[in-house]
Amino acid sequence: MYAVIKTGGKQYRVAAGEKIKVEQIAADVGQEIVIDQVLAVGNGAELKVGTPLVSGATVKATVVAHGKHDKVRIFKLRRRKHYAKSQGHRQQFTELQIVAVAA
Structure with a gap:
């Protein structure tokens, strides 16, 4: 069983046992x-799409790091304009x- 979740303005396809960085x-x-x-x-060939969310569906996860x-x-x-700018971002x-995907 897998799910498509939304967190932090992005969408992720997740399944039980996977590790993701959000x-x-x-x-x-x-x-x-x-x-x-x-x-x-x-779940296999069966797909349940929400409008916009699937009611009652949740994903449990544990924070690793x-x-x-x-x-x-x-x-x-x-x-030739005497302009140079340097920045960095992390x-x-x-x-x-x-941990689990519950429909």
Whole structure:
């Protein structure tokens, strides 16, 4: 059984036993969270799509770790205009272990 969930403005296809990295969630490491924004639930060839959410469907996950992605370097340059700007960014994430998908 799998589900399509929405968290942090993005959509993820998840199944029990998988690990995913999502936008940072305010939860402690080891804490179990319940994601109730489930857009679709599938089991084999059967697919149940919500409008926009599937009523009663939840995904249970455990917080494994918090961290930061690799640095993204931003460099802007205007030729012959004496303009050069350098920036960097590291996006924070939360790693989740999917425990169960309940339809």
